[in-house]
Each structure stands twice: as structure tokens, then as C-alpha cells.
Amino acid sequence: MSAFPATAHRSSAAVRARPADRIFRLLSTAAAVSIMVILAGVALFLILRAVPAIAANWTSEADLKSGVTGGFPSFWSYVAPLAFGTVWASLIALILATPVAIGIALFISHYSPRRLATFLGYIIDLLAAVPSVVFGLWGILVMRPFLLPMQEWLNTYLGWIPMFSGSVTSTGSSILTGAVVLAVMVLPIITSISREVFLQTPKLHEEAALALGATRWEMVRLTVFPYARSGVVSAVLLGLGRALGETMAVAMIISPAIITSFRVLTEGENSQTIASNIALNFPIATGLQRDALIGTGLVLFVISLAVNMVARLVISRKPRQRRRPTGDDGGKATAAPDPADVLAASDARVSPVSVLHPESVSK
Amino acid sequence: MSAAASTVARPAGRNRYSTGSLPRRINLYTLPGSFILAAAVMGLLGFNWFGLAAFTALIYLAAISGLSLVVENRRRAMDRFIRGLVTSAFLLALLPLVSTLWTVVSKGIGVLSWEFIGTSGGGTTINPDTLELVTSSGALQAIVGTLEITGLATLFSVPIGLLTAIYLVEYAAPTHWLRRTVNFLVDVMTGIPSIVAGLFAFSLFTLILGPKAFSGLSAAVALSVLMIPTVVRSCEEMLRLVPADLREAAYALGVTKFVTIVKVVIPTAIAGIATGITLAIARVIGETAPIFMAASFTDAFNGNPLAGPMQTLPVMAYTGYKFPGQDIALSNSQAWGAALLLVLLVVVLNLVARIIAAIFAPKTSR
Known part of the structure; x- marks a missing residue:
């Protein structure tokens, strides 16, 4: 008995002595540190390029007075309408996508036949796999003409609402069309996270509700929704993060102007988004104009960072305890869904777990 | 009835x-x-x-x-x-x-042919009979560019991503400051808009190499920024699935931590890791904006990722529509051909990911 600790001690000392071991540990720590370096690099290089344009005098600098940045007294007056347009387009997209996404998530988690659930989830994930440039082409060719009659109708009959006022687009290149395509693109993200959260509802709660005679919808309303609320909120926020940074589809569809406009059916006077503005003007911009565009990119970075942080805060926060805990395990069983599980669903668009262990996802 | x-x-x-x-x-x-x-x-x-x-x-x-x-x-x-x-x-x-x-x-489908895949577009020749300017069509330059840029990005991100995941799962104590910081930063990185990654690569290379520093390498760096967090998260997830029993059994036999990770943990999780990496590739291969920023676009064939603008399939689909050549109809049809090739690539990658998952059935299941 007395020899045992001694042996253990000697072997652990031997483990520490192996050079391969130490090198590998060092390597993996270095990789982890390199993540910090890369992110610091992203911020640093953007700031280095952007500062000259932000600090420059926009009314006297020859480079900034003309071309893509012409007509703006300062960097902030240039970026403000763009930031507004980014948020505005993303918000419309979210308003369109959220109800549908939650419906789909609910369908897959609680309504569809169990055997089909994994497959149906895969179909929705396929939507996430389609490259954004393909959605852009599709938006130009299919969505623009398809939505045109609806936009004319909205303008004619609901034109008294400021959003739908103005002269209606003739080609369909309005912010509404862009938002519809954006909605299609954020749909899979909101769906997959909401689905994960819905599936984590404690089975006992669901069965208890059903046993009390609740219909399926009442069961969902009473057990799934209260449990999943924070997860769904953060799913929507992560969807917002994706919509904010989306470039190609918007750049290809919307016919923009750098103005602050709430109108969604117009053409050539739609609010422009930051990402799309960069994509469209970067090739033709020169010198300080490029720096100004990089500055707007920095603003976009900060905005989407803030949205992502809030989303992750919401999901890692414990949901409020039920007001009337039912029995002993009431509080325990409504604990927050494991943030790691849920976020994994957002980080890897298609979680490898769902591929390898379909049964663990579809229950 | x-x-x-x-x-x-x-x-x-x-x-x-x-x-x-x-x-x-x-x-x-x-x-x-x-x-x-x-x-x-x-x-x-x-x-x-x-x-x-x-x-x-x-x-x-x-x-x-x-x-x-x-x-x-x-x-x-x-x-x-x-x-x-x-x-x-x-x-x-x-x-x-x-x-x-x-x-x-x-x-x-009408554009897709072996000729479209095998020839490089953008060259102009004069038809000797009609004396008209003929623009050659083809996507070879874009296919080569896509494969090189995505390959380089994979080469950069997989070691960093996998090693970071190993650090997070195997080495770091749960409350260690570095682990918490890295976890947080990976989340931050996931939220980087793709165009910002492109701007980063552009800024980095122009500050070092001067203006016009467009290159495939620069685009690969941009894609890596987008790919690393995905790889870290999926590898981390798979490494966590490896039962602690296996590690403990190895340690009990006196195997060192390094050998345990390389010979026990990674082989057990390799199917999931490969699947995750393939899906990460499928995700970045369709990225347009960062490549457009960092590698610009060109119709000429450029097989050297270290210098000069490079064409890729998504950028070809975009520029074919937004900046068409003289023959607008031809440019547009080229764009659709590139889009179809891209979608095929993505679908194939997704299928490969699932085939990997199916062939190397999870060894963790009992």
C-alpha cells in the first residue's frame, strides 16, 4: 500500500519529462493564443486603415469630396445612414423570418413524424448551405418579378402607411425584395437553434401537460414556449447578426442610395446597407475612399459584435423560475438549456453530432 | 369509407x-x-x-x-x-x-460542359471570317482559384482550429483565464461578418505589400478567419463526445497525455472531426464578399496564389452579373454556370461529410 503513491508520483514525473508531451501542450496552447492574436489583428488592421479616413476633414480632402464618398460633411454623417439601412433591412428580414422559423422549428420538433424529423431538419439546413451569391442571382431573376405585383398592391392600397408610400419600384429592386431574400437566408439559423431548444424541453413537463388533457398546442404553449423563450430570443438575435453582415444578396438586389428612408417599396432611394455599400463601391474607390469604406466595415464589425454578444448573454442566462413551481423538481427541471449544445447548433451550421447521432437530436 | x-x-x-x-x-x-x-x-x-x-x-x-x-x-x-x-x-x-x-x-445546365470546366475564359480573339471580337468562355480559372484558395484556407484553419479545440478540451482547466478568454473570442469570431474578414485581409496585405496587394493567399487568410471558429466548435464538440473512460484507461496503462490524445482521443473522434471540417469547407467555399475584397477578380488564368488577382466561382457568379463584359448575355450565362458548379460543389461536400460520418460509424456508441 505504501508503495502505491510513490509509483504514481514517479510515473507522473516521468509523464512531465517527455519532450513530445511538452511540445504538444505548447503547440495547442499556442493555437489557442493565436486566436487572440488573429482577432486582435482583425481589429488592429481595420482601425489602422480606418483612422485616416475618420480623422480626415471631409469637406476639404480632395479624395473624399468626390466619388463614392462625395457630399458628406464627415465620416459619421456618411456611416449613419448606412448603419440605419443595415439595421432596417435586417429588421424587416427578421420580422418576416421569425414567425416562419419558429413554426418550422415547432413542426420539426413537435409535430412531424418522429422518423422524418432528422431528414426534415436536414432539408432546412440545406437552405443554409446554398451560397449567398446564388440567393442573390435567384433574387434578381425570380424574386424581383415575383414580388412586383404584391409591392404594387401594397403601394396602391396601403400607401397611406409611410412605410409603403413613395413611387413604387418598377423592377422590384426595393428593400422589401432584399429583405425577403435575407429572410430566406436567416431562416435556417433561427430554425436550427430554436429546434434544439424546443427539443430540450423536459419530457416530464410535456407528458404532464398531455396527461392533464391539454391538446398538443396547449402542451406546446404551456411547457415548450416558457422553457424555450430565452433560447428563441437568442436564436433571433444570432439570425440578426447574420442578416447584418450579409453582403451579396443585398448588393445584387437592392437599388440603393445613401439616405435614411423608412420606405420599403421604392427604387433608387432605398436605404443602403454597410456591407453592400462596401461590396459595390470598393472596386471603384480610391485612396482615402477605401479607408472610409474600411471604416464603415469597422462600424459593421462593432454592431454585429454587439448583437452577437447580447445573443450569447441571453442564452447563457438562466430563464426565470416559474412563478408557481410545480412540486419539488419544478425549479430544477426548468434549468436553462445547455448553452454549449445550443450554440454548437449555430456555430457549426450543421452540427456534426446531428450527423453522427441522428437519434440524439430527433429523440 | x-x-x-x-x-x-x-x-x-x-x-x-x-x-x-x-x-x-x-x-x-x-x-x-x-x-x-x-x-x-x-x-x-x-x-x-x-x-x-x-x-x-x-x-x-x-x-x-x-x-x-x-x-x-x-x-x-x-x-x-x-x-x-x-x-x-x-x-x-x-x-x-x-x-x-x-x-x-x-x-x-445549358452552360455546363466539359469545355466550360476545362477552358479558361476571358480571352478575346477575332473571328477571321466575320472579324467580330469573340470572348472565350470557361470557368477553369475560377475552379482552380476556388480550389487553391479554399485549400489554403483549410490548411491554415484546420491545424489552428483542431489544436485550439484540443487545448480547450484536453489541457485547459475549466476556470482557467485563457480558456474562458479563448471561448469568448471564438464566439466573437463566429460573429465576424464575412465582408469584414475580407477587409481585414485586404488591410493586412496592403499595409505590408503596398496597394494592389490582391492575391489568392490574402483571400485564403480572409476565409481562415471565417473558418477557424467553425472548425474549433465542431472539433471541440466531437472531442467532448469521447468518453472519459477511454482517456482514463490509457492513463492507467501509463500512456502519456500526448500519445493518449493522438492515438486514442483523436482516432475515436476522427469521423466527427472530418465531418465538421468538410462542412466548414462547404460553408466558406461559397463566400463571395471576402474573396472579392482580398483577391479581386479577373478573367485571366492565374494559378499562383501568391500574387495577382484570382478568380473564384462565387465571385465569377457575382461579377458575371454585376460587371458583365461586352457580351452581356454571355457573361450572364457564365454567371449561372459558375453558380451551378458552386452549388454542385457544396452539395458534394455535404454528401462527403455524411458519407464520412456513415463509413466511420461512431465508435463511441455501445
């Missing part, structure tokens, strides 16, 4: 507890009925497929909840209404998917 049969099979007389319920196969009657009604409405308004589907759904929803309200009760009606609603939501999401794929395939 079946409703009648089931009534017969049950005890005669109305059961007090099951009265007021619609026949089990009510959907089989309501749905075709709604469809016919919707078709009639379409006949009056002018036919279109989306209208037909929309009206079918609306009439079905109204009919099923109305029937249920009359025969059953308000709660059941609500239940049936919601069931119809979420099913329609799912079908609604299928529309853009099917429409997108159909558009890409139907537009691109």
Missing part, C-alpha cells in the same frame, strides 16, 4: 366520451376539397402556382378550424389550426429552396 368502417368497428351507439370529434382522416377530405376550391378561385383570378398553394393553405386552415369549431370545441379547433399553420410554415420554407435549386439548375 374508412371512417365508416371505424365507426362500425366500435361499439354501437354514440360514445359520450368520444362524441364531438371529427373523423380521423378528416385531412384526407379537407385537403383535396381546399385544393379544388383554390383552383376555382385561381380560375377566377388568373392562374399562378404560388397563389394556388397559398389559397389551398388558407382555405384548408379556415375549413379545418371551422369544422372543428362546429363539431368539436374551441380548444381542439385551435390545436388543428396551429398544426396546419406550422405545417404550412415548413412547406413555405421549401418553396425558396426548391425554387433556388430549380433556377440554378435550369439556367446553368
